Amino acid sequence: MSPVIAIAGCPNAGKTTLFNRLTGASHTVANWPGHTVDRHEGAFSVAGRDFRAVDLPGTYGLVAVSAEESIATGFLCRERPAVVVTVIDATNLCAGLHFVAQIAEAGLRQVVALNMSDVADRRRIAIDAEVLATRLGVDVVRTVARRGEGIDELQRVIAAAASSPTPAPLVLDYGPVVERHLGGLVETAVSHPAVLQVGPSRWIMLQLLAGDEQATEAVAAIPGGDEVLEAAGATRHQVAAELGFDVETALAERRFEQVTKLLDEVSGPPGSEPTWRDRIDRVLTHQAWGLPVFLAMMWVVLRVTADVTAPFLDWIDATISGPVSHWAAALLQAVSLDGTWVEGLVIDGVIAGVGGVLVFVPVLFGLYLMLALLEDSGYMARAAAVMDRAMRAVGIPGKAFLPLMVGFGCTVPAIAATRTLDSPRDRLLTGLLTPFMSCGARLPVYVLLAGVFFTGKHSTVVFAMYLLGIAVAVLIGLLLSKTVLREREPAPFVMILPEFRLPSGRTVWALVTQRTWAFVKGAGTVILAASVAVWFLLAIPLGSGGGSFGDTDVEHSAFGGISKAVAPVLAPAGFGDWEQSGSLLTGFVAKEVVVSTMTQLYTTVDTTQAPAGSFGDDLRQIGSGFVTATADTLRALPGVVGLDSVDVHDDTSTGLQSAIRSSFDRSSGGHAALAGFAFLVFVLLYTPCMATVAAFRHEFGTRWMWVSVVGQFAVAWLGAFLVFQGGRLLGFG
Amino acid sequence: MRPRSPRNDDGSARRRRHRVRRHGLGRHDHAAALTLESVGNGRTVRIVRVTGGRRLVHRLATLGLVPGSVVTVVRNRGPAIVSVRGTRMVVGRGAAEAIEWEEVDG
Numbered sequence: 001m002s003p004v005i006a007i008a009g010c011p012n013a014g015k016t017t018l019f020n021r022l023t024g025a026s027h028t029v030a031n032w033p034g035h036t037v038d039r040h041e042g043a044f045s046v047a048g049r050d051f052r053a054v055d056l057p058g059t060y061g062l063v064a065v066s067a068e069e070s071i072a073t074g075f076l077c078r079e080r081p082a083v084v085v086t087v088i089d090a091t092n093l094c095a096g097l098h099f100v101a102q103i104a105e106a107g108l109r110q111v112v113a114l115n116m117s118d119v120a121d122r123r124r125i126a127i128d129a130e131v132l133a134t135r136l137g138v139d140v141v142r143t144v145a146r147r148g149e150g151i152d153e154l155q156r157v158i159a160a161a162a163s164s165p166t167p168a169p170l171v172l173d174y175g176p177v178v179e180r181h182l183g184g185l186v187e188t189a190v191s192h193p194a195v196l197q198v199g200p201s202r203w204i205m206l207q208l209l210a211g212d213e214q215a216t217e218a219v220a221a222i223p224g225g226d227e228v229l230e231a232a233g234a235t236r237h238q239v240a241a242e243l244g245f246d247v248e249t250a251l252a253e254r255r256f257e258q259v260t261k262l263l264d265e266v267s268g269p270p271g272s273e274p275t276w277r278d279r280i281d282r283v284l285t286h287q288a289w290g291l292p293v294f295l296a297m298m299w300v301v302l303r304v305t306a307d308v309t310a311p312f313l314d315w316i317d318a319t320i321s322g323p324v325s326h327w328a329a330a331l332l333q334a335v336s337l338d339g340t341w342v343e344g345l346v347i348d349g350v351i352a353g354v355g356g357v358l359v360f361v362p363v364l365f366g367l368y369l370m371l372a373l374l375e376d377s378g379y380m381a382r383a384a385a386v387m388d389r390a391m392r393a394v395g396i397p398g399k400a401f402l403p404l405m406v407g408f409g410c411t412v413p414a415i416a417a418t419r420t421l422d423s424p425r426d427r428l429l430t431g432l433l434t435p436f437m438s439c440g441a442r443l444p445v446y447v448l449l450a451g452v453f454f455t456g457k458h459s460t461v462v463f464a465m466y467l468l469g470i471a472v473a474v475l476i477g478l479l480l481s482k483t484v485l486r487e488r489e490p491a492p493f494v495m496i497l498p499e500f501r502l503p504s505g506r507t508v509w510a511l512v513t514q515r516t517w518a519f520v521k522g523a524g525t526v527i528l529a530a531s532v533a534v535w536f537l538l539a540i541p542l543g544s545g546g547g548s549f550g551d552t553d554v555e556h557s558a559f560g561g562i563s564k565a566v567a568p569v570l571a572p573a574g575f576g577d578w579e580q581s582g583s584l585l586t587g588f589v590a591k592e593v594v595v596s597t598m599t600q601l602y603t604t605v606d607t608t609q610a611p612a613g614s615f616g617d618d619l620r621q622i623g624s625g626f627v628t629a630t631a632d633t634l635r636a637l638p639g640v641v642g643l644d645s646v647d648v649h650d651d652t653s654t655g656l657q658s659a660i661r662s663s664f665d666r667s668s669g670g671h672a673a674l675a676g677f678a679f680l681v682f683v684l685l686y687t688p689c690m691a692t693v694a695a696f697r698h699e700f701g702t703r704w705m706w707v708s709v710v711g712q713f714a715v716a717w718l719g720a721f722l723v724f725q726g727g728r729l730l731g732f733g
Numbered sequence: 734m735r736p737r738s739p740r741n742d743d744g745s746a747r748r749r750r751h752r753v754r755r756h757g758l759g760r761h762d763h764a765a766a767l768t769l770e771s772v773g774n775g776r777t778v779r780i781v782r783v784t785g786g787r788r789l790v791h792r793l794a795t796l797g798l799v800p801g802s803v804v805t806v807v808r809n810r811g812p813a814i815v816s817v818r819g820t821r822m823v824v825g826r827g828a829a830e831a832i833e834w835e836e837v838d839g
Contacts, residue, residue: 060795065787094818098797211791245800249783252794253801260818277821278807285823287811385812385823489786493812493825494796 002043002050003082003162008072010099011058012378012498013089014115016040017507018145019055022085022155029514032057032071038419038515046159054081060095060496062102063210063248067424073214076106077198082162085154087113087145090120090127091499093267097259100136107169107200109161110138113154117142119499125267132266137167146504169200174254177242181235182206188231194222208232209239210248281382281497290386297379298405305367306409306440311632312362315625320355323618341550345535353531356590357524360412360691364519367406367413368512371420374402376503380420381495388493394474395481397421397491400430404473407437408466411688414439415695416519422491428700429477429485432708435688436473438466441591445683448595452657453664453676461677465684472685472715519698526694534589537562554582554601573682573720574668574675584682590689602659668724674732678724685716767834769806769813769824777805778834785831793832796822803837 007022009015020027023042032039040055056072064073076084084103088096103110114129133140139157143150174182182205189201198204198218207215209232219225239247283289325347332343374380380399388398399421407414414434418427443462450461481487537559541552554560555578563582570576570584579601586597661672668675687693687709697705772778780802783793793799797817807814813824824832 063791063795065791092820094797095820211787245782246790246794249790249794249799252797253799256797256799256818257801263818281814281821282808285808285812285814381823385814388812388825489788490827492785492789492792492828493823494789494792494798494828495823496796497814497821497823 002052004079005051005053005158005162006075006079006081006084007053007055007087008076008084008099008103009058009087010060010089010092010095010496012496013058013087013092013096014145015055015058015087016511017504018085018087018113018115018143018151018154019053020507020510021145021148021151023053027510027514029518037068037071044155046155049159049162051082051158051162061099061252062106063207063212064214065211068422070214073212074217076103076108077214077218080108080199083109083111083158085111085113085158087115089499090114090117090142091123091125092496093125093127094256094259094263095496097132097136097262097266098256100138101170101172101255101259104136104138104167104170105172105200105206106203107166109164109166111154111157111161112136112138112140113143113145113150114140115143115145116499118144118147118149119501128266132262135262135265137170146507169203171202172255172258174206174251178209178239178247178250178254181239182209185209185231185235188228192222192224192228194224195219195228197222205232206251209236210251211236277500280500284379284382285385287386290382294383294386294401297374297383298402301367301370301374301402302405302409304370305363305406305413308633309362309366311629313359315629316358316362317355318625319622320351320358323622324355325351326618327615341539344539344550345532349532349535350528352535353528356531356691357520357527360410360523361516361520363410364413364416364516365512367417368515369508371402371417372508372511373503375420376501376508378498378500381497384493384495392490392493394433394477395485396430396433396477397426397493400426403430403434404437407434407439409440411435411437411439411692412523412695415692415699416515418699425485425487426491428704429480431696431700431704432480432711433473433477435692435708435712436469436476436685438469438684439591439688441689442683444592444595445587446680448598449660449676449680452660453673461680465680468681468719469684472719476715519695523691523694523698526697527691530589530690530694534559534586559585570682570717570720571667572725573678573717574671574724575664575679575682575720577663577667579663580667580679584686587683588687588690588693590691591683594683598660599656602656602663671724671728674724674727677727678720681723682716682720685712685719687712767836769815769829769834770809772806772809772834772836774806774809777803777837779803779837780832781835782833783831784833785828789828789831793828796820798822798824798832804834 007015007019019040019042023044026044027040027042030039030041031037037057042053042055044051044053054075056075057068059069059072062073062076064070075081086096086100086103088100090096100110100112112132114127114132117127120127129140129142139161141150141154141157143154145151173179182202185205185208186201189195189205195201195204198215199207204215204219208219208229216229219228236247239250243250284293328346328351329338329343332338332346337343374383380402383402384398386398387401391398391400400418402420403414403417406417411434414437415431418431418434421427421430442465446462446465447458450458454461538554538557539550539552540558541547541549542556542558542561547553547556560578560582563585564578566585567576567578567581570581575581579598582601583594583597587594664672664675664679693705693709696708700708767778769778780798780800782800783790783798785793797820798804802817805816807816807821812826813829815822815824
């Protein structure tokens with residue numbers, strides 16, 4: 001087993017960029033067990049020796065009191081990596097050195113990467129790396145990770161450090177009161193030798209005094225650990241009483257004091273800070289000026305994920321349903337399976353399912369690209385400051401605005417975007433709210449039914465749906481944050497503002513491709529399985545006159561049977577016809593399918609497939625389609641800043657319109673328009689599509705996935721019921 | 734949420750040494766507190782004491798917002814922006830109010 005190298009440091013110190021440079025292409029991304037936090041792993045070798053590198057999530061220190069902090073501290077406690085590479089931002093030395101001191105106290109072998117040293121040079125921040133190295137007893141390497149400078153030397157120093165003896169832990173002076181009590185505690189620890197396996201006794205005791213959850217857990221697990229914890233707890237109260245304030249604060253105060261002193265030795269008089277940064281920050285986080293900038297940024301994100309990627313989406317769709325399906329059909333014909341149910345399963349089940357996964361690739365790619373740019377440039381932190389107060393009212397932090405906004409384009413990338421939030425609770429609550437943002441796929445349903453029941457008032461109805469979605473999200477947000485997801489203490493809004501910088505192409509590219517691939521792997525199977533399951537439901541005949549397997553009409557299929565069984569549940573909301581419930585059922589697959597199902601169920605027109613072209617034609621179609629898609633994307637880019645009107649095609653046949661109208665008339669007892677509106681409310685509020693469900697499971701696990709599906713169904717039913725019955729009482733429609 | 738400190742619209746008033754205001758909230762009663770909003774942009778203040786819940790105290794400690802820290806105010810409104818030992822931070826209203834500040838002379 002090759003030695004483990006942990007890459008640690010504060011957020012935004014350039015950890016990930018350095019990690020990418022260090023490990024090159026040998027890089028995988030997964031989740032930390034039990035967390036929705038990326039775990040990057042890679043390998044590198046120096047002079048024939050192999051090393052395994054793990055990128056720890058960025059934290060400001062080793063005392064962990066929350067789930068997100070515990071990942072890094074837990075890893076260092078349990079795995080005791082061979083070497084810790086602490087990445088520090090040379091322009092932000094104090095926070096970095098504070099981190100370095102804590103790793104040194106833990107007695108871990110440490111190499112410090114003094115990153116972004118070029119920016120420090122430009123700003124005339126002099127740093128004496130040698131003094132730094134001797135005073136802290138660690139190796140210091142200057143790096144510029146963005147340009148790959150200093151990486152070779154860093155690798156050599158890591159290799160040398162890995163075979164050096166374990167250093168004596170750094171001892172800082174915590175002042176008379178703490179030191180007096182600490183002595184007795186360390187003796188308690190020494191009398192329980194098992195404690196020493198967790199780390200150096202003094203460090204363990206300091207961590208326990210500060211209230212670190214990982215050290216507490218580790219000590220509790222060893223024999224006699226309870227005694228040690230009890231002693232530490234008692235001392236903690238005593239020290240706090242003597243000092244008059246919290247022990248963690250007291251420890252941090254002394255540590256920062258000594259780090260500041262070291263800083264004065266290492267670095268000369270501080271260089272002049274550029275005042276333009278202050279001015280930009282004042283504008284970007286200003287309560288009035290910051291908002292338009294923020295909204296403009298969000299608009300760009302929304303357009304890129306929804307519109308710019310659309311041509312590629314269409315191309316993938318056309319390729320799957322055209323050439324790929326033709327080829328599959330031709331292959332099946334070659335083995336004489338054409339016209340059988342196998343052909344249906346392969347083409348309408350499997351291939352359509354694969355297409356259902358692939359269409360999300362461009363969308364997610366666009367979203368992850370925008371996220372990486374916003375995060376890497378330093379803007380995200382400013383955006384959080386602008387929106388924080390408004391969003392806190394609903395119980396979510398300012399950053400949550402981004403996923404919600406993306407939700408108007410597509411719910412799937414919106415769920416994925418919740419990853420940018422800091423705490424699991426914030427991620428979950430935001431994830432539960434995003435489906436209420438009306439996504440692009442729901443629009444065709446609004447347009448179809450508004451065309452039938454509200455001619456001339458199209459846009460008002462559509463707009464009302466969007467507003468209703470936001471209102472429901474606000475209500476549910478308030479409800480959840482006051483009940484199930486109530487916090488004992490809201491997350492404090494204090495954070496470091498990272499420097500502005502040009503995003504690094506390499507880092508952004510690596511992050512975007514890895515995250516997109518992780519989604520395809522994680523959510524793809526669920527989408528595919530759902531597609532195949534729906535096909536089977538449509539293929540299984542029920543009762544007499546149902547035809548044979550794979551050759552039955554919708555009404556007499558298992559799907560039709562389920563639709564009829566579900567229909568009475570929806571009757572109180574005014575749409576209890578099986579065609580209506582059937583359309584809604586297929587809406588679980590994707591919302592735009594509701595329209596095609598309605599067309600299919602209410603009209604008897606045959607849909608004839610386009611004749612299959614030759615193999616060469618197909619290849620040409622794929623090739624030219626890709627070129628057109630690329631050109632369309634480039635053409636859409638300028639449109640990102642502009643406000644195009646929504647392009648709505650209304651080519652609904654009058655036959656379909658009257659069929660829908662009479663169906664709603666029948667199901668609602670003469671209140672067709674009201675039932676139609678209730679139907680739209682239902683479409684707005686229930687599960688957007690199975691891809692959303694898959695994305696939700698990917699991010700939050702199976703249990704919360706069911707909570708979301710069932711909860712949304714209940715909300716949708718209640719909403720539609722209130723609209724229909726309330727509207728009848730008030731005499732509408 | 735408490736209302737903004739009174740009469741902040743008066744530009745000259747803000748330029749005074751500092752503005753002292755009573756919290757009038759239970760356990761803070763003994764202290765006359767200085768709020769960040771009353772400190773002009775570019776001025777420096779020192780942290781005297783930190784009070785509040787576990788999460789807040791922890792967050793402030795990890796970021797080095799501890800008693801004795803000298804802080805330069807970059808922007809004093811809304812979520813404030815401060816500079817601590819060369820590190821720029823956003824401090825939300827709730828957090829800023831949990832910190833007891835004193836003006837640094839010079």
